Amino acid sequence: CLPFICSVSELLEKHGLQKPVSFVKDTKDNAEEARKLMIRLTRHTGRKLVFKEGLEIKGEMTIFTESLLCSSSIDNIHLAGQMMHCSIWSVDQPVSSKGKPQYKVSYGRSIELVLAASREYFNSSTSxxxxxxxxxxxxxxLIVDCPNAIQEELDLIRALGYLEEFGVKILPLQVRLCSDRLGLVKDCLSQLxxxxxxxxxxxxxxxxxxxxxxLL
Known part of the structure; x- marks a missing residue:
């Protein structure tokens, strides 16, 4: 996720919070440091916020959230969840802090970011x-209402457990890419x-x- 780390460094510098790429990389697993940086960024942008900047700030929030999701840190992933609309019902609910606008990544975009990050982790797993x-x-x-795309990914993870129980040795990525998934069920039958x-x-x-x- 080096491109995301660079993007975060550029974002911070743009808003007067100069942090080198090395700092962002070294502290990417530090949830507390990430939280402090986010608070400073939000306060800084809040002081100069005007309507025409709204879309730009939302875009920057998306970049920052994406970098947290890809940071290989459970704490940072949870922090990313606080910056996203995690259910369809939250989309139209106003989000404010002390009367000032506070942006969250849209529900649809949140699903895209979560799917991209989770698939990257899944595909790189050995078991x-x-x-x-x-x-x-x-x-x-993080996506609490679990739409179909999210449920399919969760089910794919659960399927790995079944395959393992039946003694089928296969990499997670091979399961994802398998064009004949019915054949995987047959492999389970043939083990014993x-x-x-x-x-x-x-x-x-x-x-x-x-x-x-x-099967029917």
């Missing part, structure tokens, strides 16, 4: 127990002669992989 998988799950759980008895679990796996209809 279900990889620490990156925890980061992927953490990102997805008695696996056919676990029909409920096999059907559950098929549901998670979105291929249950092909």
């Amino acid at each position: 279900l127990t990889d620490s990156c998988m925890d980061l992927a799950r953490c990102c997805l759980q 002669p008695t696996n056919y008895k676990q029909s409920a679990k096999l059907l559950g796996l098929a549901n998670l992989l979105r291929v249950a209809g092909k």
